[in-house]
Amino acid sequence: xxxxxxxxxxxxxxxxxPETDEPYFHAAWERRALGVTLCAGAMGAWTIDESRHxxxxxxxxxxxxxxxxxxxxKALETLLKRHGFVSERDLEAGEAIDKAAPPKRILKAExxxxxxxxxxxxxxxxxxxxxxxxxxxVRTKNLNPTGHTRLPRxxxxxxxxxxxxxxxFVFPDSNAHGQGESPQWVYTVVFDGAExxxxxxxxxxxxxxxxxxxxxxxA
Amino acid sequence: xxxxxxxxxxLDPFAAxxxxxxxxxxxxxxxEPAAIDVIVDTYETKIGPRNGAKVVAKAWSDPDYADWLxxxxxAAIESxxxxxxxxxxxxxxxxxxxxxNLVVCTLCSCYPxxxxxLPPVWYKAPPYRSRAVIDPRGxxxxxxxxxxxxxxxxxxxxxxxxxxxxxxMRPAGTEGWSEERLAxxxxxxxxxxxxxxxxPQQTRRPA
Numbered sequence: 229x230x231x232x233x234x235x236x237x238x239x240x241x242x243x244x245x246p247e248t249d250e251p252y253f254h255a256a257w258e259r260r261a262l263g264v265t266l267c268a269g270a271m272g273a274w275t276i277d278e279s280r281h282x283x284x285x286x287x288x289x290x291x292x293x294x295x296x297x298x299x300x301x302k303a304l305e306t307l308l309k310r311h312g313f314v315s316e317r318d319l320e321a322g323e324a325i326d327k328a329a330p331p332k333r334i335l336k337a338e339x340x341x342x343x344x345x346x347x348x349x350x351x352x353x354x355x356x357x358x359x360x361x362x363x364x365x366v367r368t369k370n371l372n373p374t375g376h377t378r379l380p381r382x383x384x385x386x387x388x389x390x391x392x393x394x395x396x397f398v399f400p401d402s403n404a405h406g407q408g409e410s411p412q413w414v415y416t417v418v419f420d421g422a423e424x425x426x427x428x429x430x431x432x433x434x435x436x437x438x439x440x441x442x443x444x445x446x447a
Numbered sequence: 448x449x450x451x452x453x454x455x456x457x458l459d460p461f462a463a464x465x466x467x468x469x470x471x472x473x474x475x476x477x478x479e480p481a482a483i484d485v486i487v488d489t490y491e492t493k494i495g496p497r498n499g500a501k502v503v504a505k506a507w508s509d510p511d512y513a514d515w516l517x518x519x520x521x522a523a524i525e526s527x528x529x530x531x532x533x534x535x536x537x538x539x540x541x542x543x544x545x546x547x548n549l550v551v552c553t554l555c556s557c558y559p560x561x562x563x564x565l566p567p568v569w570y571k572a573p574p575y576r577s578r579a580v581i582d583p584r585g586x587x588x589x590x591x592x593x594x595x596x597x598x599x600x601x602x603x604x605x606x607x608x609x610x611x612x613x614x615x616m617r618p619a620g621t622e623g624w625s626e627e628r629l630a631x632x633x634x635x636x637x638x639x640x641x642x643x644x645x646x647p648q649q650t651r652r653p654a
Contacts, residue, residue: 233554233555234554236553247568250568252491256462259491264468268478271478296556308468313477314475319471322471323470323474324471324474324475328476331477341489343532344532345532378554380604414608414609418601435601440607
């Protein structure tokens with residue numbers, strides 16, 4: 229979706245303002261927000277794609293005025309409600325009132341190190357050969373789906389070149405909506421700065437994205 | 448009476464909201480607060496940029512390892528036991544005299560947790576995410592890094608599940624240094640691409 233998350237090339241947000249010796253957390257609640265989010269995700273009711281889509285579905289004014297852990301928590305509340313783990317009544321009261329849907333699993337403290345170390349690889353075997361090879365000229369499609377996508381607006385309808393062919397990967401555009409993993413080949417596609425930004429672009433700039441095969445057509 | 452616990456009525460509204468959510472989920476038996484403690488401890492004390500710095504230092508010291516890292520970063524990094532969440536599919540990108548690499552995630556905050564730990568706030572915030580792809584030179588200058596106009600800048604937008612680690616060029620004057628000592632020259636920002644490796648005179652360790 230053309231949502232607030234799709235930031236590449238937007239203007240007006242001001243300087244980056246890196247913080248010297250930045251701590252990992254800026255408030256005690258951020259620690260809990262990280263942990264609650266990971267524990268809730270470990271119940272196995274939704275995928276990382278669905279959680280990204282829940283975050284980018286916040287109203288733009290809400291998204292831009294929230295810190296990143298605030299975005300996480302707001303999206304987490306949406307996911308927990310959608311999957312029947314908490315109700316609006318629970319959240320309003322701040323109490324466990326309504327019965328929860330049964331989770332697939334519960335993350336126990338003793339299992340945390342193994343679960344974090346394992347991660348969640350999302351490459352998948354492919355039954356079909358890759359359509360493109362390194363060096364091929366391609367053009368990204370001009371797609372404006374209302375659902376989740378990982379093709380940023382700045383890189384739509386642009387001509388580039390395949391630099392690398394990776395594995396098959398779970399397709400976020402379908403997986404975010406419970407419509408299956410439908411894995412596709414993923415490619416690193418490089419674009420000259422001028423192809424994306426036009427006149428006045430940095431002549432020594434090259435930008436790459438990692439693109440699923442259905443985002444691309446031969447150029 | 449000791450006051451090492453928080454009082455709900457003293458919490459800011461968002462802290463209260465997170466606490467309520469944790470309480471609801473805990474009472475329903477869906478999450479275990481002790482698991483949260485372990486997660487926080489892991490990312491606060493065990494996983495951080497020192498992991499990635501060791502990878503870079505090893506690549507500087509061992510050409511075979513550097514070659515492996517170039518070809519299959521996931522396996523090369525796993526050989527040092529740095530594996531896991533948000534590092535399942537790694538790629539190492541090497542700075543050269545001609546090209547400087549910079550990593551961003553314009554769509555969210557994708558970042559190689561297994562080698563760099565949790566991302567800094569600026570990496571996740573709109574100013575960096577919006578400008579890194581259109582004005583990387585301006586962004587680098589805000590980090591105090593001015594590159595020659597002729598240096599090519601390659602920006603890697605992490606739009607899929609590949610996570611990128613920038614390998615800086617090894618600074619001159621570090622011949623014969625141990626991997627441990629070399630690792631001290633490699634900052635988190637150098638591995639994102641918003642800095643170069645530190646010069647030897649920038650560290651104050653006796654030889």
